[in-house]
Amino acid sequence: MGMTVAQKILARASGRASVSVGDVVEPRVDLAMSHENAALVINQFREVFDGTGLEARVWDPSKIAIIFDHRVPAESAKTATNQKKIREFVAAQGITKFHDIRADQGGICHQVLPESGYVLPGSVVVGTDSHTTTHGALGAFAFGIGATEMASVWALGTALNVEVPATIKVVVSGTLPELVSAKDLILHLIGRLTAEGANYKVLEFHGQAIRNMPTSGRLVLCNMSVEAGATAGIVPPDAETLRYLHDVAHVSGPVDLVRPDDDAVYAGTIEFDCSDLTYQIACPHSVDNVMALSEVVGTRVDQIVIGSCTNGRTDDLAVAASILSGRTIAANVRMLVFPASWRVYEEALRRGFIADLMGAGAVIMNPGCGCCLGVHQGALGDGEVALSTTNRNFLGRMGNPNARVYLCSPAVAAASALTGSISTPAAARVNT
Amino acid sequence: MSDSSSLHPTTRVAWKLPDDVSTDVIYPGRYMATVLPTETPQYAFADIAALNKALLSGEIPRGSAIVAGRNFGCGSSREQAASTLKGHELVIIAKAFARIFVQNAINLGLRTIVCPDIDANVGDELELGEERVIDRTTGKSFATVPLPRSRQAIIDAGGLIPYTRKKLMESRRTG
Numbered sequence: 080m081g082m083t084v085a086q087k088i089l090a091r092a093s094g095r096a097s098v099s100v101g102d103v104v105e106p107r108v109d110l111a112m113s114h115e116n117a118a119l120v121i122n123q124f125r126e127v128f129d130g131t132g133l134e135a136r137v138w139d140p141s142k143i144a145i146i147f148d149h150r151v152p153a154e155s156a157k158t159a160t161n162q163k164k165i166r167e168f169v170a171a172q173g174i175t176k177f178h179d180i181r182a183d184q185g186g187i188c189h190q191v192l193p194e195s196g197y198v199l200p201g202s203v204v205v206g207t208d209s210h211t212t213t214h215g216a217l218g219a220f221a222f223g224i225g226a227t228e229m230a231s232v233w234a235l236g237t238a239l240n241v242e243v244p245a246t247i248k249v250v251v252s253g254t255l256p257e258l259v260s261a262k263d264l265i266l267h268l269i270g271r272l273t274a275e276g277a278n279y280k281v282l283e284f285h286g287q288a289i290r291n292m293p294t295s296g297r298l299v300l301c302n303m304s305v306e307a308g309a310t311a312g313i314v315p316p317d318a319e320t321l322r323y324l325h326d327v328a329h330v331s332g333p334v335d336l337v338r339p340d341d342d343a344v345y346a347g348t349i350e351f352d353c354s355d356l357t358y359q360i361a362c363p364h365s366v367d368n369v370m371a372l373s374e375v376v377g378t379r380v381d382q383i384v385i386g387s388c389t390n391g392r393t394d395d396l397a398v399a400a401s402i403l404s405g406r407t408i409a410a411n412v413r414m415l416v417f418p419a420s421w422r423v424y425e426e427a428l429r430r431g432f433i434a435d436l437m438g439a440g441a442v443i444m445n446p447g448c449g450c451c452l453g454v455h456q457g458a459l460g461d462g463e464v465a466l467s468t469t470n471r472n473f474l475g476r477m478g479n480p481n482a483r484v485y486l487c488s489p490a491v492a493a494a495s496a497l498t499g500s501i502s503t504p505a506a507a508r509v510n511t
Numbered sequence: 512m513s514d515s516s517s518l519h520p521t522t523r524v525a526w527k528l529p530d531d532v533s534t535d536v537i538y539p540g541r542y543m544a545t546v547l548p549t550e551t552p553q554y555a556f557a558d559i560a561a562l563n564k565a566l567l568s569g570e571i572p573r574g575s576a577i578v579a580g581r582n583f584g585c586g587s588s589r590e591q592a593a594s595t596l597k598g599h600e601l602v603i604i605a606k607a608f609a610r611i612f613v614q615n616a617i618n619l620g621l622r623t624i625v626c627p628d629i630d631a632n633v634g635d636e637l638e639l640g641e642e643r644v645i646d647r648t649t650g651k652s653f654a655t656v657p658l659p660r661s662r663q664a665i666i667d668a669g670g671l672i673p674y675t676r677k678k679l680m681e682s683r684r685t686g
Contacts, residue, residue: 103661119546119590127675133683150544157544209588209611225590225615226546231675235682239675240661274531275582279610308585310610365531452540452587473533473586478541480558 081340083246084313085281088220088337092203100245100346105237109202109219110176112144114188116207116226118161121168123230137172138236144176144197145169146188150455151180151447186420186446189213189302189388193294194422196328200316201337205229205238210388210470212305216297217323218316218337220281223305244281244310245346251286253354258398258504261296262390262468262488264288265303266359270369271349278308280346283339288353289314294323295394302389303470306366315339358503361486364474372491378501380485381463383408383492386417386444387451390468390489393426395419399493400432402507403439409499414441415457421446439496453478466501468492519640521647522602524631525571526562530580534592534612543589548619551591552598566599573600578631580605584612590619597621604629604637604644617662618671625656 082090082097090098092106113120128135137143145165153159162180169177178184178191185191189210192198200218204211207229214221224238231239251264268282282304289297297314304312314320316336324330358372385391385399396418408414416436418424424446427433433443449455451469459465459482467477472484485501494507542554556562565571577596583605584592593615596603602622606629616623626644631637635648645652658666668674 103659116543116546116589122547123672126672127679129676131676131680133679155544161544161546207588207590209586211588223588223611225588225593225611225618227590227618227671228614231671231678234675234679239671239678240665242659242661274585275607275609278582278607308582308609452535452543454540454543471533471535471586473535475539475558476535480539 080344081342083281083339083343083345084218084283084315084337085220085246085311086243086343087339088201088203089241089243091201098243100243102243104241104243105239106203106241107237108142108205108232109199110142110144110192110197110204111229111232112146112188112192112204112206112208112211113229114146114208115149115158115161115165117145117165117168119226120207120229120233121164123227124233127230127234137174137233140173141175143174143233144188144192145174146178146191147180147185148187148446148448150449151185151445154449154455182421184421186422187388187391187448189298190392190419190423193217193298194328194420196324196330199330199334200320201335203238205232209305210302212309212312213298213302213388215301215304215311215313216294217320218314220311220313222311244279246281246283247277248345248348249282249284250348250350251284251288251353252350253288253352254291255288255353255356258490258508259356259358260488260490261292261299263356263359264353265300266361266369266486267356268349269303269307269361269367270359272307272367274306274365274367275308277304280309282307282309282312284312284314290317293394294319294327295392298392299389306470358488358491360491360501361472363472363483363485366471366486372501372503375485375501376503378485379464380412380466380495380500382457382459382465383412383414383496384417384450384457384465384467384469385489385492386415386419387448387469388419389470391417391419391423391446393423395468395489396423396427396432396436397430399489400435402490402493402504403441403496404435406439406497408440408496412496412499414496415444415450416441417444417450418446441496450477452476466492466495519638521636521638522574522576524578524633524635524637525565525575526577527633528577528579528583531582531585532579533586534584534589535586537584537592538589538595540587543591546591548594548598551595555595555599571599574602576602576604576637578604578629581607583608585609590615593619593621602639617658617665620666620670626653627656628653
C-alpha cells in the first residue's frame with residue numbers, strides 16, 4: 080500500500096520498509112530544536128540521568144539547535160539567568176547550532192532553522208515549540224513536543240512512542256489574486272477545518288497554487304497547520320525547495336525530494352480553487368473564528384504588528400513596504416515591525432523596506448517572538464485592539480486578557496495601518 | 512453493579528470549562544520564564560482570577576476534577592500548562608484533548624480522561640472507573656476512551672523521565 084510523505088519519512092527514520100497509520104515507532108531525530116525553554120529541558124535532562132551512574136551527555140551535540148528568540152534581550156533577571164544557564168550547557172555539551180542574541184546569527188527559531196540550512200527534506204525535526212510544524216515547508220516531518228519529551232530526545236536521539244498519523248490531502252488549484260497571500264489561504268483553511276479539525280493528523284499540501292508558491296509562503300501554511308490541530312504540515316519538496324535550499328540556505332550536497340506514492344492513502348481530501356479567495360481575518364478569541372475581511376472592515380485598531388514566525392520574512396516586509404512607501408500611518412495607531420531574523424532585517428534594510436516602514440511611522444523592533452505571546456514588548460492596554468500578522472489570538476495572548484487580537488496578512492496589516500481600522504489592501508493601492 | 516463500582520476512586524467537579532481552552536488560558540505566556548514544576552502551580556488559570564484563587568486557597572481541594580469541552584490544551588507546547596495542573600493534583604476530564612498537551616500530561620503524570628459525552632455539573636460526585644465515568648449525583652454514566660498502549664506504558668513507568676531512564680540503561684547495556 081502506498082505511503083504519504085509523513086509515512087515515508089517515519090518509516091525510513093525508524094528503519095522500516097513501511098509504516099501504517101496507527102503504528103507506534105521510535106524515529107531517529109535529525110534535528111532537535113529548543114529556545115529559551117531549553118532551561119526546562121536541561122532540568123529534565125539531568126533528572127533522566129539521576130542515579131544512573133552515567134554522565135549526562137546529549138546523544139549528538141551537532142543535531143541540537145538552540146535559538147534565543149522568546150525574550151531577547153532578556154526582559155528580567157529570571158530570563159537572563161535562564162539564558163545564562165543555557166549558554167553554559169551549550170558550551171559544556173559542545174552544541175554547535177546555537178544562536179545567541181547577536182545580529183550576525185540570531186532571530187526567530189522558525190526562520191533561523193530554514194535559512195541556516197538546518198532543515199532538509201525527508202528529515203525528522205522536533206522542537207519544543209508548537210510552531211515547529213513550520214519546517215514541513217521544506218519537506219521535513221516536523222512536530223512540536225514538550226520539554227520532558229525533548230529531554231528524552233537529547234538522551235536517546237529518538238522520539239519515543241510516535242504514533243504514525245493519518246494525513247489529510249489539501250489540494251489548492253488556481254492562482255491567488257494579487258495581494259491575497261498564503262496567510263489568507265491558511266486562515267481560510269483553518270476556518271473550514273476548525274481548531275481541532277486536523278487533530279492528530281498531518282496536512283499535506285498539493286496543487287498548482289502550492290507549486291507556484293515561494294518557500295516563504297509555504298512556511299506560512301505549515302506554520303499555521305498546528306492551528307487546525309495538525310501534528311505536522313508538509314509540502315512535498317520540489318524545484319522551489321531546491322532553489323531555496325541552494326540559493327537561500329546554501330545547502331550543498333545531495334537532497335532527497337521525498338514524494339508521496341501515487342497510491343498513498345489519505346484520511347480525507349480537501350480541494351479548492353484559490354482564484355476567488357479574498358482577504359481573511361481571524362477574529363477574537365480563536366484562530367478558527369475566520370471571516371472575510373469585508374465582514375469586519377472598519378473595525379478600529381490601536382496596534383498593528385507585522386512579524387513573528389508566521390509573517391516576519393523579507394517577502395512580508397516587502398509587501399508592507401510597497402503599501403506604506405511614501406505614506407504615513409494613521410495618527411491614532413502604532414505599528415510594530417519585528418523582522419523574523421537578523422538576516423531578514425539586514426536584507427530589508429539593504430532593499431529599502433526598513434526605510435519605507437520607518438518613514439511611514441512604524442517602529443522597527445529587534446527580531447524576536449515575544450510580542451506575539453505577550454512575554455516581551457508590545458503589550459496591549461485594557462480594551463485595546465490589535466491587528467497582527469502573528470498566529471494566535473487566544474484570550475490574553477498579547478499579554479492582556481482585556482484586549483482583542485485580530486489576525487491577518489502583512490498586506491492587510493499595512494493597509495489598515497494607513498486608516499487605523501481594518502481595511503483592504505486593494506483600496507490602499509488604488510490611492511497611490 | 513453498584514457495589515463493585517464503589518471500589519473506584521471518586522472526585523468532585525470543581526470547575527467547568529468550554530471547548531478550545533488554550534494553553535495561554537491554562538498558563539499565560541507572561542509567566543513562561545517560570546519553568547520549574549515546583550514553581551508553576553501559582554499561575555494556574557491566572558487569567559480566570561476566581562479559578563486561580565480557588566486553587567491557591569485550597570477552596571478547590573487537591574484531587575478535584577475539572578470538566579472541559581473539546582480540544583482542551585490547544586495551542587502552545589508549553590509544558591507549564593501540564594505541570595501547573597499537576598501541581599494541584601487535578602484530574603482533567605475533557606471531551607477531547609489537543610495532542611501536545613495530552614502528551615505532556617502523560618509524560619508528567621497529570622491524570623487526563625477522555626470522555627466524549629461528559630455532562631456533569633460543578634459539585635457533582637464522579638466515580639472514575641476504568642471504562643466509565645459515573646456521575647453519582649445525577650446517576651448518569653459516560654464511556655471513556657482508553658489511552659493507546661504506547662501512552663499507557665509511560666504512565667505505568669511513572670512518567671517519561673523514568674521511562675527514558677529505563678530505555679537509556681537498556682541501550683547502554685546492549686550498545
